[in-house]
Amino acid sequence: MARTTTVLLVGGSGHWAGRENHAPALLEMKQSGWPVRTAAICDPRDPEKRSLDDDMAPLRDLLRVDSPEWINPDGLTRAELTAALDRAHATNQFSLVIIACNPVHHYDYLLWAISRGISVLCDKPMLVTEGAAHDPAAAERITVDYTELGRALTQARASGPCHLAMPLRRRANDTYRSIAADITEIQRAHGQGITSMQLIKNGGLFRLPEEYLFGDAHGYRSGVGALSFSSYHYIDLLAWYLELAPGEAVALRVTNPYVRRVGEFLRTRQATALAGLINGGSTVSIPDLPPEVLAAEADFVFQIELLGEGSQKAGLVTYTCHSNTYSHRSVGLQEFDRTDRQPFREKGRMSQFTLDINQGSLQHIGVFKNDVVGEDYRIRVQRRRNPIVTEETYTEEVFQNAHAGSSVTPQDVLRAMVRLASGEAAPAQVADRISFYEDQRLSHHLFGSFYELIATHGNSDSRERVIEMAR
CATH class of the missing domain: 3.30.360 (Dihydrodipicolinate Reductase; domain 2)
Known part of the structure; x- marks a missing residue:
């Protein structure tokens, strides 16, 4: 039996994560017997309150079966957010971070996770910077940050497997x-x-x-x-x-x-x-x-x-x-x-x-x-x-x-990443369809x-x- 995959779900109160893709995929894995647990949800919106909406039944079920901790990043500095995530990681030992928040915040979560050797599944776009449409310096950071993330990923892999993928x-x-x-x-x-x-x-x-x-x-x-x-x-x-x-x-x-x-x-x-x-x-x-x-x-x-x-x-x-x-x-x-x-x-x-x-x-x-x-x-x-x-x-x-x-969907890609984060191989029919x-x-x-x-x-x-x- 694979070890339990402990998940940090960033942006878990959103429509895509809580209703359409991430929560349903994680619930299906649990129902099939795979050892996966959503240990924390990081989102400025209270997941309990969000789950009361009529269209958010998957999020509601996920909260009921996993009782994840809520991390509210609203108003936190980068240092304060890092400290909050580190405290949650010390308690839960995350093996996979799923990122589904506003893309201007992706880089901070990506770099935090990769620097700690945690595998990541990140929604598109992987990296974008606030103000990029009108600020040339912000726009230039998109490519710079991608390169910096690659360096962090190389360093993390020196200590063991670390996967970074997108469910494209x-x-x-x-x-x-x-x-x-x-x-x-x-x-x-x-x-x-x-x-x-x-x-x-x-x-x-x-x-x-x-x-x-x-x-x-x-x-x-x-x-x-x-x-x-x-x-x-x-x-x-x-x-x-x-x-x-x-x-x-x-x-x-x-x-x-x-x-x-x-x-x-x-x-x-x-x-x-x-x-x-x-x-x-x-x-x-x-x-x-x-x-x-x-x-x-x-x-x-x-x-x-x-x-x-x-x-x-x-x-x-x-x-x-x-x-x-x-x-x-x-x-x-x-x-x-x-x-x-x-x-x-x-x-x-x-x-x-x-x-x-x-x-x-x-x-x-x-x-x-x-x-x-x-x-x-x-x-x-x-x-x-x-x-x-x-x-x-x-x-x-x-x-x-x-x-x-389609024979392979974004939910299949998510479930394959759970397996990879657990140290198991991705299913053969999905393995070559994951975009790393x-x-x-x-x-x-x-x-x-x-x-x-x-x-x-x-x-x-x-x-x-x-x-x-x-x-």
Whole structure:
């Protein structure tokens, strides 16, 4: 029998941790007989109070069976938080830290855990800094902190196993892995890498103007916006595919031709048209919002030139994000929003994207998704190959219930990390679908470069960033 895995759950009172993923996965392991216990929850929201909400039954059950200690980080200095975590660790001897809080706080928890040799599962993005959308120094720290974390991880591993991973859904998902297999096949058989890739993401998350002050991990009060939220998944997808089929590319030149910030968006008719309809046609006023909220990124475009030896242009990747697109929202402000209890995903958030991939003249892959968040997702994949390389030149496949129906889900990744933290091997079907720290080098360097360009947009320093491809 494996030793008991004792868990510190950071952000455990949140929607993702307490309802959708972490609490259900831990409960399932306990029910199946695996020795795991959530010994502490670190969150400014009282987990007992949060668990009383109708939609938080998994958190309620976890509190009932494990009786975790509540660590409230609100108002604590970094030194005071470190001391509180050390006291809890001395009592409970954590073997796994699961981080699901506001991402601007990830680094402090990551460094604390890794420095003590504790394995970590951290939600995306792994690292982002407060004010990165408008403060160049803060943006630059994203890449610096990633490097520093790597050094701490190397030191920790000198004393024994220490794992750091992220439950990235697309890395584990059957749909995206089938595309990865197609891309890899053409790269290996013909040496043809990706030559163009365009991804357009539509968020559809409509907020009433005052709601930009609400939210926790998906809030704008930390001076970061849409890039820190679901965009990280798509940045990682682009980086993953580029690493599988780099072709001639040895470096990437990143530029940022377009940014629209929250303040700029709120000055448009688009910001109030739906709000007026929801409110029966009445005029919608724009409240005074803090400068860090107004400066956060809402919409943006990045271009990534693929450079071969001697800076020869080998292709182009573009990523476009529109936060405020079609929305099915039809409800106004509800009173309990003011206490951050209602997730904004129930307010019209969409999961819409188009991904277009070309590997020279040999292969084209088109991926299409147009769903309301919370419904069963459908992803349509079209594939074309040159008739010289295949007999079946065109295929089309629709992946029904593409996220929840995948053979490996984020809950499976969490359960695999519990096993790894216990000194056991991860299940074979999950082991190669876990994204570890080392797998995130290109993704995180792109993410950091994007913020550096956003923070300096319009200045002479915003011209470009160059990232070397790993060989």
